[in-house]
Amino acid sequence: ETPWTEHAFLEPECAVAMPFDEGVFIYSTDQGTYDIQHECSLMLGLPPEKVIVENKLVGGGFGGKEDASVQHLAALVAYLTKRIVKVKFSRQESITVHPKRHPMWMDITTACDENGYLTAMKAVVVSDTGAYASLGGPVLQRACTHAAGPYNFQIIDIDGKAVYTNNPPAGAYRGFGVTQTCFGSERNLDMLAQMVGISPWEIRHRNAVRPGQVLPNGQIADASTGFVETLEAVKDIYDSEPYVGIGCAMKNAGVGVGIPDWGRCRLLIHDGQIEIHAGASCIGQGLGTVLTQVVSETVDISIDKIRYCRPNTAKAPDAGTTSGSRQTLITGEAAKRASELLRAELKSHTLEDLEGKDFYGEYLAKTDKMGADVPNPVSHVAYGYATQICILNEDGTIKKMVAAHDVGKAVNPISVEGQIEGGVVMSLGYALTEKYEIKDGYPVSRFGTLGLFRADKVPELDPIIIEKPGVEVGYGAIGIGEITSIPTAPAVAGAYYKLNGEFQTILPLTGTPYSRKK
Missing domain, CATH: 3.30.365.10 (Aldehyde oxidase/xanthine dehydrogenase, molybdopterin binding domain)
Structure with a gap:
C-alpha cells in the first residue's frame, strides 16, 4: 500500500506504474490481472514475479479491458526512468484506438x-x-x-x-x-x-x-x-x-470449448479477519460482494469478519479473466471450496488461533474442445x-x-x-x-x-x-x-x-x- 494508490482511481483508461524491486508495480483497470502481468513481463523481458499488477475498481469493462491499452506503456516508462508514471487515454484517443463491437x-x-x-x-x-x-x-x-x-x-x-x-x-x-x-x-x-x-x-x-x-x-x-x-x-x-x-x-x-477455465481463491487469516484473495478482476459487476457473500454463507460467519482485497498478482492466485460471465460461478466455487476447509478448522479453533494460516480452493470448469469426437x-x-x-x-x-x-x-x-x-x-x-x-x-x-x-x-x-x-x-x-x-x-x-x-x-x-x- 502506498499513497499513490489513489491515483489509479482518476480515469477509466489509466494505469499507474512505479519501479519496484528491479521490476515494476502496476495499478491497473483491466479484466485480467495475470493477463496484464504476462504481457508486460514479456515486453520488459522480466520474470513474471518482477511485474506485480493490482486491479483497481474503475467502472465496467464490457470486454474492452481484455486488451492492454495503457498498462504496458506505463510499465515501460516506469521501468526505464525509475519514476512513478501515470499514462491515460484522452476520450478521443480511446474512441480511436480502443477495440469496439465487430460490425x-x-x-x-x-x-x-x-x-x-x-x-x-x-x-x-x-x-x-x-x-x-x-x-x-x-x-x-x-x-x-x-x-x-x-x-x-x-x-x-x-x-x-x-x-x-x-x-x-x-x-x-x-x-x-x-x-x-x-x-x-x-x-x-x-x-x-x-x-x-x-x-x-x-x-x-x-x-x-x-x-x-x-x-x-x-x-x-x-x-x-x-x-x-x-x-x-x-x-x-x-x-x-x-x-x-x-x-x-x-x-x-x-x-x-476445452480451454482451461480455472477459478482460484486464497483465504488468509489476518488480524482476526478472513482476507479474500482472488486474482479475478472486479470491474463493477459486484464480484467482491459475491465472494464476500459466498465466504460468509459457507463459513457461517458475519461479514464484519471478512475483508475483500483488491486482486494482486503477488498475493492472489490466478483466477482467469473476467470475461464470459464466468467469475460468479467459477471463482465463486473456488471461494466456496476454500471456505469449506476453513469451516472445518473453525470447529476446533478460533480465527485468532488460525492467525497467518492460508486456505486455498480451486475449481476447473471442464469442457470439451470444439469438434470433440464425443457424443x-x-x-x-x-x-x-x-x-x-x-x-x-x-x-x-x-x-x-x-x-x-x-x-x-x-x-x-x-x-x-x-x-x-x-x-x-x-x-x-x-x-x-x-x-x-x-x-x-x-x-x-x-x-x-x-x-x-x-x-x-x-x-x-x-x-x-x-x-x-x-x-x-x-x-x-x-x-x-x-x-x-x-x-x-x-x-x-x-x-x-x-x-x-x-x-x-x-x-x-x-x-x-x-x-x-x-
Whole structure:
C-alpha cells in the first residue's frame, strides 16, 4: 500500500506504474490481472514475479479491458526512468484506438415446418475485425456457435470469417458477437411466425429447449435450463399489448470449448479477519460482494469478519479473466471450496488461533474442445437464458422494457437487477441511436456524436429474475453480465415492425422517434 494508490482511481483508461524491486508495480483497470502481468513481463523481458499488477475498481469493462491499452506503456516508462508514471487515454484517443463491437454482415436462412417447429438453419457471417486481430477469432467463434439460439433443433450450417481491414480494431464487447447474430436469427423467427400464422411468442415457446433436450451445438440442456420459464414470465403482458416485440437469447457462463477455465481463491487469516484473495478482476459487476457473500454463507460467519482485497498478482492466485460471465460461478466455487476447509478448522479453533494460516480452493470448469469426437460434447458448464419484450406507445416511443432472465441462483438479487437494467439500456443505444462513423479508416465520431442512449430517454424497466436449480457448483449461480444486452435489439425491432410494418435488418433502426435528425 502506498499513497499513490489513489491515483489509479482518476480515469477509466489509466494505469499507474512505479519501479519496484528491479521490476515494476502496476495499478491497473483491466479484466485480467495475470493477463496484464504476462504481457508486460514479456515486453520488459522480466520474470513474471518482477511485474506485480493490482486491479483497481474503475467502472465496467464490457470486454474492452481484455486488451492492454495503457498498462504496458506505463510499465515501460516506469521501468526505464525509475519514476512513478501515470499514462491515460484522452476520450478521443480511446474512441480511436480502443477495440469496439465487430460490425457483422449476415446472411441467415431459417426453416420450419407447417406447425412452426424449426428444422434447419444456414448462415454466413462476415465480421470486420479492423487492423488488428484482438479477440476477433474468439468473438466470431462465439457468434457462430450461438447463432442458432436456445432452440431444440440440430441441423445447422454456419460459416464465419473475420476480415482484416484498415478500420480501428474491433474486439470483445458485451455479448461477444452473439449480440449481432442473435439479432439476425431472432428476426428470422418473427418472419417464420408470420408465415405459419402464429405469434412470435408462440414460435419461440414451441421450439424452446427444455431440460434433457439437445441444443444446436449438441450439448444436452441441464436441469437448470429455464428458457421456458422466461417466456412464460412475460406472456401475459406480451398478449395484452398491441405494439410489442420479443427477443430471446442464450449465453454461456465460462470460457468453455476445452480451454482451461480455472477459478482460484486464497483465504488468509489476518488480524482476526478472513482476507479474500482472488486474482479475478472486479470491474463493477459486484464480484467482491459475491465472494464476500459466498465466504460468509459457507463459513457461517458475519461479514464484519471478512475483508475483500483488491486482486494482486503477488498475493492472489490466478483466477482467469473476467470475461464470459464466468467469475460468479467459477471463482465463486473456488471461494466456496476454500471456505469449506476453513469451516472445518473453525470447529476446533478460533480465527485468532488460525492467525497467518492460508486456505486455498480451486475449481476447473471442464469442457470439451470444439469438434470433440464425443457424443453430446459439453461446450460450456452452464448457460443462462433470457426473454425480453419491448412495448411501444402509439407515438413510437418506448413505453416499457420487460426482461426475464434465468440466472440459476441469484446470489445478490439487487446486483442482478442492476446488471439486467444496465444491459438493456446499453442495447437500446445499439438498437436505436449509436453509430460509430468511420471515414478512410479513421473514426470521425466524437463522444458527443456517438449517439449513446441518454438517461432522459430511458423507459420503464421491469427486470424479472428466474431462479432454477440444476448447476451443482457455485451455489448454482449462472453469470448474468453478458446476456442482458443480447436480446434487446430484436425485441425493439419486432415492436416497431408491429407498429409500422417496416421489417428492418440494419442497426440502428431508422424512422423512430429516437433516430437522429438530419
